[in-house]
Amino acid sequence: MWPGSIPPQDLQASRFGRWLDRRIPPSRQITLSQRNIFIFPNLTGFVFGGLLLLLILGAVNYQSSLVYGVAFLLGSMFLLTILYTFRNLSGLALELVGTRPGFVGEDIEFNVRVVRPQGKGREGIQLGWPEGIKQWAELNEQEAAGVRLFVKAERRGRLDPGRLLVETYYPLGLLRAWTWVDLGVQSLVYPKPIFQDFPQSTPGRRDDGQLIDPLGSDDFSDIKSYLPGDPVKHIIWRSYARSGELVVKRYASFVEPRLWLDLEEVSGPLEERLSRLTGLALRATRLEREFGLRLGATEITPAIGEAHLEPLLRELALYGLAES
Amino acid sequence: MDSPKVNEALGVAYQIPRNSLALLMIAQIVVVLPYFMQLSPWIIAVGLFCGYWRMGVYQGRWDHPRRWIKALLVIASFAGVAVSGVSAYSLEAAASVLILAFALKLIEMKGRRDAYLVIFLGYFIIATQFLFDQSILVAIYELIATIMVTAAMVGMNQLHTRVRPLASLRLAGSLVVQALPFAIVLFLFFPRIAPLWTVPLPMGATTGISDHMTPGDIARLAQSDELAFRVVFRDPVPANKDLYWRGLVYSDFKSGTWSLGPQFKPSHPRLDENYSGEEIRYEVLLEPTMSNWLFALDTATAEASNVARTLDYRLVADDPVMSVFRYEVVSRPGELMDDRLIPVIRVREKKLPEGDNPRIRAFAQALYIDSGKDVATFIDAVLRHIRQELFSYTLQPPTLQREHSIDEFWFDTRAGFCTHYAGAFVFMLRSVGIPTRMVGGYQGGEINPIGNHLVVRQYDAHAWAEVWMAGRGWTRVDPTAAVAPERIELGLNAALSLTDRAALSLFTSVRMGDWGFLGRFLDWTDSLEHRWNLWVIGYDTRFQAGFLENLLGELTPTRIGLAILLGGSTSVGLVAIALFWRRRPVHRHxxxxxxxxxxxxxxxxxxxxxxxxxxxxxxxxxxxxxxxxxxxxxxxxxxxxxxxxxxxxxxxxxxxxxxxxxxxxxxxxxxxxxxx
Structure with missing residues (x-):
């Protein structure tokens, strides 16, 4: 049993995972060296070893010096490949450049930057999360490469893709050099949005409502001097009688203009409710409406725009989850 | 079979990169080509056909063959091997199957696993070629083939999007070259062990002298400048006229053909410790003959356990000589062969068929009576007859009838080669009841001035006679010396007429003559080849023991292990330094x-x-x-x-x-x- 044979899912939990945590502690930037690179023949390598044994057997039975020669040459090459394969990873610096949060069901993108030390000849390097498609890092010509890795988001909250596998079979494919690095990567996963209509807006009170129509008819607002065109029925005739000046009463309409997204006001199980709120938040932002969020004890005062959306989605993503 | 998806999840791209595929196809051709020499052409043709098809697939012109076509090809190919007449357990059959599998796999190959199978088969086929031929040129060729196959393997692990066969080749080349030092260390120190079981050997036709001899055989060999063997003398080299390399004893004569006659179990005689005469020690490096007879000077004893001596004092190897075979010989010219003649041998060496060649029988009878029935006088009389009559020595003698060929030669044509003279001589002596036999082998050889070894080529092939005389044992008599003494003193070239010489190939005449620069070049290549034989092909258990004892003293597993470890870490260490050394950036400005x-x-x-x-x-x-x-x-x-x-x-x-x-x-x- 060697490290690579452990199924990635169990990686973190297994004893090997704990050992790995001590051996290659999490860090945002890691340089690969003999401390953290493992190397072992893969199946092809073992078959190749079998081929060498067959050749030596043939050389013994046929007493053929040159068949010995072929076997020794290939064996020696196999040995050198250890150096080549190891060198292919050695000195590589891996760094998490950033991640972009996403919604449940999406592929979450992680940007990893790989920088090779001087000297060409680093090829066939693959990076990948335990669950996810591997990507090639093109490092032969250029010194650094950005690799975009994706992980499918299954649940909202913090997504920890686990340790990043860096592996290579280069140059002959007989040996596998690999390492599991923990770049301390976490990304936020927002609830999967469910889109629906905005809830009915509630009539506002004067103190927190917003004036939506200064010439409305709901509430008395103030008095001003009459200008032609003002409604005649608003003229305060009593005042005219007293002072001879025409004044009018003004009324204004107030509405609760700010959208409040409240967990209590959407229906369904918790996850669905969070999803609905997410959908509303996205919609409101697209329509450039001001809105706030009430999630139990948490309240985010209403505002507008992308910058406002992000902390809001974050709350939705993490609601009810233990802070890790 | 894994699905592509599973492979992808494992991080192994399923498809074969095009770069690698192209290299693999070229490598296939390179690997298969040298088998033109050993295998029937149709196998190579199948190989090339499959390669051509694969090329079509590669270029997108054709599809992979359908399943039934593949099945048909496989069945047809293996049926072809079965009916082609090679034995099922022969090396040729094995090599044919190997190459067919290699070729057929190529058109079938789709995934990485298939490609690796083809690559590994390629290495195997490279190694198998050495069972047929181990010359320097083949070794260099196969080294290049190894690089090609390795390049295909490198291509398998490079980025798909790039098509850079040259980069793969360069890396494969440096890998192979860097692997050479440690391979040499292993070659020198890795213990060579005896075969574990017997294996089928290649069945080439016998080269050089064969176990039948018709008069034309040696004349044909004289046209060839192919190497027979090289000799390294530990003692001073004897004169050319004493270099009779005895290899075969022909006792049976029938319809103009000499053959070996009844054989007896060979033994391993010890050297007689009381012998005080002259002694010549040397080592022979015999080129493959596909037979087990060996060549040595009289009277030869070999100390190796895999070399035995027959009752007629020939050396024979336990197994047919398939690659350069080295054996140490002690020759004692003064040691008698058969001071007493045992009956089986006496019967064997006196037998003649009834009734043929009546004229020479009568002639011999008369001459024998004239000589007073004294063996020595009779021999002298026969040789004198050859010298005095108008006998001539030529490589292109007139063709003889199968019946009464000796009569025809002796009385009518009177022109012949060593076989004619030796044959007539033996016939005459046997016809009067003297135990005599025909001996085949080589006579003479040239010293290579660079390597100081003696080189014996096919054109040195020769036949002579041995007569048993009381008190002297088997005594060599060479009738050719009577008709062409320069052949024995100086070599074949001196004895050849102008017409004979014109019939020789260019290389043969260059080797024989004094051609200045070209001659020296040939000497140099010969000496190179000799060293190759000594140090590479002939590096066997015995030679290894000798070499390592010189180097390490007493041979213990620890010492050998340490030597391999030291050599390995040095050579691998050097590569590591080259790989990991980071040079300072060069500032051009x-x-x-x-x-x-x-x-x-x-x-x-x-x-x-x-x-x-x-x-x-x-x-x-x-x-x-x-x-x-x-x-x-x-x-x-x-x-x-x-x-x-x-x-x-x-x-x-x-x-x-x-x-x-x-x-x-x-x-x-x-x-x-x-x-x-």
Whole structure:
């Protein structure tokens, strides 16, 4: 049993995972060296070893010096490949450049930057999360490469893709050099949005409502001097009688203009409710409406725009989850 | 079979990169080609056909063959091997199957696993070629083939999007070359062990002298300059006329053909310790003959356990000689062969068929009676007859009838080669009842002036006679010496007529004659080949033991293990240094060079330059830390920036010299203020 044979899912939990945590502690930037690179023949390598044994057997039975020669040459090459394969990873610096949060069901993108030390000849390097498609890092010509890795988001909250596998079979494919690095990567996963209509807006009170129509008819607002065109029925005739000046009463309409997204006001199980709120938040932002969020004890005062959306989605993503 | 998806999840791309595929197809051709020599052409044709088809697939013109076509090809191919007449357990059959599998797999191959199978088969086929031929040229060729196959394997692990066969080839080349030193260490030190079981050997036709001899055989061999064997003498080389390399004894005569006659179990005689005469020690490196007879001078004893001696004093190897075979021989010219004749041999060496060649029988009878029935006198009389009558020595004798061929030669044509003379001689002696036999082998040889070894070629093939005489045992008599003494004294070339010589191939005549530069070149290649035989092909258990004892003293597993370890770590270590050594970046720009040197010196004072720091900022920082006024360095920094960054700047030599002076003064100033 060697490290690579452990199924990635169990990686973190297994004893090997704990050992790995001590051996290659999490860090945002890691340089690969003999401390953290493992190397072992893969199946092809073992078959190749079998081929060498067959050749030596043939050389013994046929007493053929040159068949010995072929076997020794290939064996020696196999040995050198250890150096080549190891060198292919050695000195590589891996760094998490950033991640972009996403919604449940999406592929979450992680940007990893790989920088090779001087000297060409680093090829066939693959990076990948335990669950996810591997990507090639093109490092032969250029010194650094950005690799975009994706992980499918299954649940909202913090997504920890686990340790990043860096592996290579280069140059002959007989040996596998690999390492599991923990770049301390976490990304936020927002609830999967469910889109629906905005809830009915509630009539506002004067103190927190917003004036939506200064010439409305709901509430008395103030008095001003009459200008032609003002409604005649608003003229305060009593005042005219007293002072001879025409004044009018003004009324204004107030509405609760700010959208409040409240967990209590959407229906369904918790996850669905969070999803609905997410959908509303996205919609409101697209329509450039001001809105706030009430999630139990948490309240985010209403505002507008992308910058406002992000902390809001974050709350939705993490609601009810233990802070890790 | 894994689905592509599973493979992908495992991080192994399923498809074979095109780069690798192209290399693999070329490698296939390179690997299969040398088998033209050993295998029937149709197998090579199947190989090339499959390669052609695969090329079509590669270029997108054709599809992979359908399943039934593949099945048909496989069945047809293996049926072809079965009916082609090679034995099922022969090496040829194995090689044919191997190559067919290799070729057929190529058209079938789709995934990585298939490609690796083809690659590994390729290595195997390369090694198998050495069972047929181990010459230097083949070795060089197969080294290149190894690089090709390795390049295909490298291509398998390079990025798919790139098609760079040359890069793969270059890497494969350096891998193979870097692997050579340790391979040589292993070759020298890895213990060679005896075969574990017997294996089928290649079945080539016998080359050189065969176990049948018709008069034309040796004349045919005389046309060939192919190597028979090389000899390294431990003692001074005997004169050419004494170099009779005895290999075969022909006792049966029937319809003009001599053959070996009844054989008896060979033995392993010990050297007689009471012998006090002349002794010649030498080692023979025999080229493959596909037979087990060996060649040696009289009277030969070999000490190797795999070489035995027959009742008629021939040396034979236990197994047919399939690759260069080395054996040490002690020859004692003074030792009698058969001082007493045992009956089976006496019967064997006197037998003649009834009734043929009546004229020469009568002639011999008369001459024998004239000689007073004395064997020695009779021999002299026969040889005198050859000398005095108009017998001639030629490589192109007239064709003889099968019946009464000796009569025809002796009385009518009177022109022949060594076989004719020896044959007639033996026939005459046997017809009067004297035990006589025909001996085949080689006579003479040339010394290679570079390697100081003796080279015996096919054109040195020769036949002579042995007569048993009481008190002298088997005694060599060479009737050819009577008709062409220069053949024995000087070699074949001296004995050849102009017409004979014109019939020889160019190389043969160059080898025989004095052709100056070309001759020396051939000497050189011969000597190279000899060393190859000594050190590579002939590096067997016995030679290894001798070599390693010289090198390491007493041979213990520990010592051998240590030697392999030491050699291995040295050769692998050198490669590691080459791989991991990081050279300093080379600064092409002269100003950059100046700055780097300046930085290095200041680092010596404890003010290293930070990697990302621009040179100007660095100078200002250090100046500030050293307590210098900013104005004091303004000049230098300005000058430096102009030279570095101004694209239209001239950067003439004087400017750079100026800057160097400024930097040096600044350095002194800094050093001064830093020390206070």
């Amino acid at each position: 002269p100003v950059e060079r100046l700055i780097r040197r300046f930085g290095d010196r200041l680092a010596g004072f404890g003010y290293p330059r930070v990697a990302s720091e621009p040179p100007g900022a660095f100078i200002r920082r250090v100046a500030e830390e050293a307590g210098l006024e900013a104005t004091q360095v303004d000049n230098v920094v300005a000058e430096l920036n102009t030279l570095l960054y101004n694209p239209s700047g001239t950067r003439s030599g004087t400017e750079i010299r100026q800057l160097r002076g400024q930097l040096r003064r600044l350095q002194f100033r800094l050093a001064f203020s830093l020390s206070h």
